[in-house]
Amino acid sequence: MESVKQQIERLRAEIDRHNHQYYVLNSPEISDYDFDMMLKQLESLEKEYPEYDDPLSPTHRVGSDINKAFEQWEHRRPMLSLGNTYSITEVDEWVARVREGLMDEPFRIVGEMKFDGTSISLTYEHGRLVRAVTRGDGTRGDIVTDNVMTIRSVPLTLQGSGWPDEFEIRGEILLPWKAFDRLNAEREFNEEPLFANPRNAAAGTLKMQNSAEVARRGLDAVFYYLLGDNLPYDNHFDNMEAARSWGFRVSPEMKLMTTIEEIDAYIAHWDVARKELPWATDGLVFKVNSLRQQLNLGYTAKSPRWAVAYKFAAERALTPLRYVSFEVGRMGVVTPVANLDPVLLSGTVVKRASLHNADIIRRLDIHEGDHLYVEKGGEIIPKITGVDVSARVPGSMPVEFVTECPVCGTPLVRVEGEASHMCPNKLGCAPQICGRIEHFVGRRMMNIDGIGEEMSVTLYENGWVKDPADLYSLGRYRxxxxELPGMGPRTIDRMLEGIEASKQVSFDRVIFALSIMFVGETVAKKLARSLRSMDALMSADFDTLVAIDDIGPRIAQSVVDYFSHPLNRDIVERLRAAGVCMSMPDEPEGVASGVFDGKTVVISGTFSHHSRDEYKEIIERNGGKNSGSVSKKTDFILAGENMGPAKLEKARTLGITILSEDEFLNMLSAQQ
Known part of the structure; x- marks a missing residue:
């Protein structure tokens, strides 16, 4: 009969295999439902038998919302950049230099896609992921293991056989186009700055302090370089094929070539075909295949002589400007938008492009009717890069930024220290009011179904909803x-049911839903956890707010300003009367002291009385900070059963205090 431990290990192996089939091979063998049921079964067993917990279990891929600082790690082998070429001729010249350097010895070249993401180095020992480090300055990078563990295409434990006991594999962390479009749609809805391209989005996501948010964004990874002392083969191509068999996503576009003609054809093909890939690419990479020949060719001060990057030219088009519109967002920011004659770029028709602010209009010196250069290249968001002055109509007038709100006519104000202009009429400007209603009902805020941009405008224009609190009396207008077109009884009932259900939404999401300037999702969580109630938040002064971790002067002043306005306070009181959540739940037992004020704590192992996440929450609520790695800054380690040997050894070397679970709980009890 299968033991509990064997059952857990079997489920982990099956889930890992199905993850690989789905996320790496794109060929799932079971339904999403069956996969979820298998995962739930494993979660249940791990919860019931915590002694068998494993930090690399697939159940831990969701990440944690505990804030943590990144520790740096020195690369054993420097992560150098590649020399760039911008034409087929330059690639051919590089091939000639390789031939000369190898004294006409026969050689083969591997061609690969140059994925446009952020570089990562993973270290595996005995078939298990032990560390993920960013490129950093090439010599040292940040340890981001917790965040990388949330990426489903990264194997936590290897499959197959034949891997070295210790090796490093390098690759690119990517945000696929679909995930990128979804993320930017959310940011646009929340009036947050859009990411210019998936590369920026991937880099920013990987360095987030909240691994649960990293998991939600949907990063991916492709690997392209295996390093180690005992690699299975003496050439790059076969080593990467071996890595593919161990569970790594290795680009199927990788090709082994011998002649310049093959290389030139590879470039010509992918200059067009790359647009069909699910990820952004900005070029190709060519490498000498033989590891011995790589060693003989060596390095310059900045890059290897045995590899070179070919960069694709950015797509650019020239198209007439029809007019510049000025659009008002939820927070009152007025954004100029260039409305263009339609032009095809990177497979999509571009009709509009943001001009961002008055300074950019002035710097580009845009006149009415100008022909503008529009560029995409690696930028998925169309970007105006210049003006064809030679095509300018004599006597045409420069485009001027508006001085009054284009909707309500209120004089605009320039935000101090920023380039943006705002309409200050927050409570009387229709697009701002409708935008705040739309934001309030959003999925990550109050999650009220059936009310989007169009319905928010409809509810406002009919006089039924003039602020978010009015939603809770919408039933009177059923x-x-x-009588509205397309509005049946069931549609309205679903909307009203969603409004009623939103009363159960947590306090931090209520804060986020209020549309307080500079208070996004993460800041809202910090305010909720620190102040714990709406009354405390409304009465908090500037000094109280800036004393909260990561709450700077700009955010603090914005919160004070928001609650200083009687109409905003009235909205909050009407939300309270409607039954919306106005506080955090009561503190868990035994977490009311400041015993860990200013202390950095590392948690390792499995526990009997609380889960790892519960202990992280206890430490944070008692003033401490959680860290995922042991360093000189660590004050003590909370050690459970099966503490990691590497952490234990490092703690002993640094002389760091190690507390057992009982010692930790006794320390808390002594402060009660």
């Missing part, structure tokens, strides 16, 4: 709403 008969009038039935």
């Amino acid at each position: 008969n009038e709403m039935l």
